Each structure stands twice: as structure tokens, then as C-alpha cells.
Amino acid sequence: MAIIQTKDLTKIYTIGRNKTVVGLNHLNLTIEEGELFGILGPNGSGKTTCLKLLLGTLFPTSGEAYIMGKTPYDVEMKQHVGFLPENPYYYEYLTGKELLLFYGKLFDIDKEVLKEKIEELLKLVGLENTKKLSLRHYSKGMLERIGLAASLINDPKILILDEPTTGLDPIGCRDTRNLLIQLKDAGKTILLSSHFLSEVERVCTRIAILHKGVLLTTGKLDELMDKYKSVNLEDLFIKTIDEYEEKIQTQGVAQ
Ligand SMILES: Nc1ncnc2c1ncn2[C@@H]1O[C@H](COP(=O)(O)OP(=O)(O)O)[C@@H](O)[C@H]1O
Numbered sequence: 258m259a260i261i262q263t264k265d266l267t268k269i270y271t272i273g274r275n276k277t278v279v280g281l282n283h284l285n286l287t288i289e290e291g292e293l294f295g296i297l298g299p300n301g302s303g304k305t306t307c308l309k310l311l312l313g314t315l316f317p318t319s320g321e322a323y324i325m326g327k328t329p330y331d332v333e334m335k336q337h338v339g340f341l342p343e344n345p346y347y348y349e350y351l352t353g354k355e356l357l358l359f360y361g362k363l364f365d366i367d368k369e370v371l372k373e374k375i376e377e378l379l380k381l382v383g384l385e386n387t388k389k390l391s392l393r394h395y396s397k398g399m400l401e402r403i404g405l406a407a408s409l410i411n412d413p414k415i416l417i418l419d420e421p422t423t424g425l426d427p428i429g430c431r432d433t434r435n436l437l438i439q440l441k442d443a444g445k446t447i448l449l450s451s452h453f454l455s456e457v458e459r460v461c462t463r464i465a466i467l468h469k470g471v472l473l474t475t476g477k478l479d480e481l482m483d484k485y486k487s488v489n490l491e492d493l494f495i496k497t498i499d500e501y502e503e504k505i506q507t508q509g510v511a512q
């Protein structure tokens with residue numbers, strides 16, 4: 258059974274009185290348990306919209322989304338999902354440890370279990386030596402890493418990460434990449450969005466390319482590269498987008 262599924266999932270934003278913007282256009286996507294799945298696309302292609310619809314923080318205009326067979330508003334299902342937003346907002350006077358304590362309490366985790374979990378997570382993301390530093394002194398990369406730790410506090414089966422490496426330097430990117438592989442090997446299903454191609458190329462089992470809210474293609478990277486006769490992901494990315502742009506120019510309509 259698919260662990261994440263969307264059926265014709267669509268979001269049209271209304272701006273002002275009569276202007277609309279397509280956020281996501283009839284997306285059909287199936288993600289199996291244990292996959293490390295990458296949603297790729299340029300800025301504004303609908304990645305965040307898709308993730309927010311899955312998490313139930315946005316309502317779709319039409320279509321359906323399911324996680325573990327449940328709708329995005331199912332409270333019990335949410336116990337099994339961890340989320341790292343694109344631009345997380347934290348109380349900046351908390352230390353990293355206090356932030357994790359706060360999130361742990363939201364999940365009602367037993368005090369002793371939580372204490373151990375926090376130590377384990379701080380170590381996992383390489384912040385065990387900055388426990389007492391408040392978040393306002395964190396670098397962008399450190400914030401990204403504490404966010405990742407926070408998304409893991411409830412030991413989720415499914416991790417949804419919106420651009421997890423955006424603020425990271427090359428070492429930070431490598432560490433996050435290794436961490437993602439480690440989490441996948443531990444059996445977690447990971448859905449991440451990224452516009453960093455090389456990032457995804459190295460870790461994802463399957464990818465989807467979004468552009469203007471439309472799913473251009475999805476599959477295993479090597480199979481897609483064969484299909485589009487591409488030498489790497491960047492080449493594939495550009496070819497699928499060019500092909501789509503040509504299609505809408507000749508046909509005059511979006512798919
Ligand atoms: N709250 C919103 N109101 C209006 N338009 C929005 C809103 N959020 C996103 N959009 C638009 O929807 C499209 C997809 O955005 P988004 O999902 O944020 O893309 P991505 O995460 O791939 O950069 C863009 O054109 C964006 O401007």
C-alpha cells in the first residue's frame with residue numbers, strides 16, 4: 258500500500274478579487290513505504306504547496322491526499338509524521354535543547370524518554386556542544402539542523418522536509434545527506450523538496466519534477482535519464498521543462 262498518495266490534488270490561490278494563481282495542478286503521486294522521494298522544481302513550481310496540502314495546513318481546491326491511508330486531518334496519523342518547514346519560525350530566546358523539550362511536550366512524550374531522545378538527537382545533528390546557546394545566536398545551518406532534530410522528536414515513520422539543505426554549507430549538506438540515508442536505512446519514509454539538484458541526485462530512490470504546479474515526470478533517476486537521454490539530473494531537469502514549455506507554446510494550454 259502506498260504510504261503517501263495524492264489524487265488530482267489541486268490548489269488554486271485567489272489573490273485579491275479576481276486574480277488566481279495555480280499552486281498545484283492535478284497532481285497524482287504515489288510514494289511507497291521506505292522510499293526517499295525527492296520533489297524537485299524551480300522556485301514557485303508548487304513544492305511547498307504540495308507538502309502543505311499533505312500536512313493539512315492548506316486546504317485543496319480539489320482532489321485528495323492521503324498519508325497512511327488517512328486524510329491530512331487525521332490526528333492519530335499525525336503522530337507518525339515529522340515535518341521540517343521551509344522557513345521555520347522558532348522562539349529565539351530558547352536554547353536548542355529547550356526547543357526540543359517544547360516539541361517533545363507537544364507530543365506528550367514521557368519526561369525520561371524525552372531527555373534521552375533529546376541527547377540522542379542533538380548528537381545526531383551535531384549540536385551536542387551548543388546545548389546552552391540560544392537560537393538567536395544560531396547560524397542558518399544550525400537552525401536547519403535543530404529543525405531537523407525537532408522533526409524527529411516523535412520518532413516519526415514519515416519525514417516531510419521542505420528544502421532541508423537550503424541554508425547549509427557543503428559540509429552541512431553532506432552531513433544532512435548522510436543523515437537522510439541513515440534515516441532511510443532505519444526504515445523511515447522520507448519526502449523532501451529541493452531545488453538543489455545535486456543533493457537529490459545522490460540520495461533519492463525516486464524523484465518527481467514539478468513545474469508551474471504540473472508534474473512533468475516521475476520515476477527512478479537512472480530510468481528517467483535513459484528516457485530523456487540525459488547525462489545528469491540537471492540535463493534531465495532542463496529537458497523536461499523545455500519540452501513542457503514547447504508543448505504549451507504549440508498547444509496553447511497547460512496540460
Ligand atoms: N499563500 C499564497 N497565496 C498566493 N499564491 C501563493 C501562495 N503560496 C504560494 N503561492 C504561489 O503558488 C505557486 C507555487 O508556490 P510554492 O508552492 O511556494 O512553490 P515552491 O515551494 O516550489 O517554490 C507560486 O506561483 C506561488 O507564488
Ligand SMILES: [Mg+2]
Nearest residue numbers: 304305306343
Ligand atoms: Mg517552497
